[in-house]
Amino acid sequence: QKEVEQNSGPLSVPEGAIASLNCTYSDRVSQSFFWYRQYSGKSPELIMSIYSNGDKEDGRFTAQLNKASQYVSLLIRDSQPSDSATYLCAFAPLSGGYNKLIFGAGTRLAVHP
Amino acid sequence: DARVTQTPRHKVTEMGQEVTMRCQPILGHNTVFWYRQTMMQGLELLAYFRNRAPLDDSGMPKDRFSAEMPDATLATLKIQPSEPRDSAVYFCASGLVVAGWDTEAFFGQGTRLTVV
Numbered sequence: 001q002k003e004v005e006q007n008s009g010p011l012s013v014p015e016g017a018i019a020s021l022n023c024t025y026s027d028r029v030s031q032s033f034f035w036y037r038q039y040s041g042k043s044p045e046l047i048m049s050i051y052s053n054g055d056k057e058d059g060r061f062t063a064q065l066n067k068a069s070q071y072v073s074l075l076i077r078d079s080q081p082s083d084s085a086t087y088l089c090a091f092a093p094l095s096g097g098y099n100k101l102i103f104g105a106g107t108r109l110a111v112h113p
Numbered sequence: 114d115a116r117v118t119q120t121p122r123h124k125v126t127e128m129g130q131e132v133t134m135r136c137q138p139i140l141g142h143n144t145v146f147w148y149r150q151t152m153m154q155g156l157e158l159l160a161y162f163r164n165r166a167p168l169d170d171s172g173m174p175k176d177r178f179s180a181e182m183p184d185a186t187l188a189t190l191k192i193q194p195s196e197p198r199d200s201a202v203y204f205c206a207s208g209l210v211v212a213g214w215d216t217e218a219f220f221g222q223g224t225r226l227t228v229v
Binding site: 043045049092099100103104 | 146148155156158161168169204206208210215216217218219220221222223
């Protein structure tokens with residue numbers, strides 16, 4: 001079992017819709033979770049971090065964390081063509097005590113006009 | 114404008130040659146990660162350092178890869194000898210960990226390596 005699982009997509013949504021991206025992780029005691037966006041040919045860019053159960057909102061982005069179910073999601077409201085990118089979730093497992101940062105394979109999002 | 118700086122941005126080399134990639138982390142950050150990204154494998158963690166000490170390099174092929182942090186402003190990743198299967202984009206990222214809690218990691222622009 002991979003440590004981080006994401007649907008590779010592509011997830012296609014119309015402009016203005018809500019895009020919902022999901023991620024499950026394997027380490028039950030992880031405390032730090034992140035969403036990155038990566039445009040083609042560019043480096044990953046941090047867009048959200050979340051540390052506690054529940055929702056965290058930042059502009060059009062909302063991250064949701066459920067530690068009991070071991071999943072984290074990202075909602076993008078009012079999706080724009082400029083949101084078309086690959087979205088990577090990442091977490092820092094506490095196993096080993098070293099807090100390394102592990103990434104999922106990413107979900108490709110396509111927002112069409 | 115704080116950013117992670119990687120050099121070179123692109124590198125084409127012949128099989129068997131040594132390749133050195135450099136990373137300057139954001140000033141004040143105490144954690145440095147090296148990742149390799151390919152279409153097939155995604156982002157793979159190769160090694161990471163905290164306060165310049167190597168914590169985990171289990172993701173690296175030990176026989177040919179080495180990672181060091183000679184000082185707080187420079188991290189290096191070396192491949193010797195390089196092979197065509199090493200062709201990938203190599204990213205460095207830095208972050209600040211305080212009291213065991215992770216804060217965000219920020220990526221450099223990457224080194225695109227092609228081994229022919």
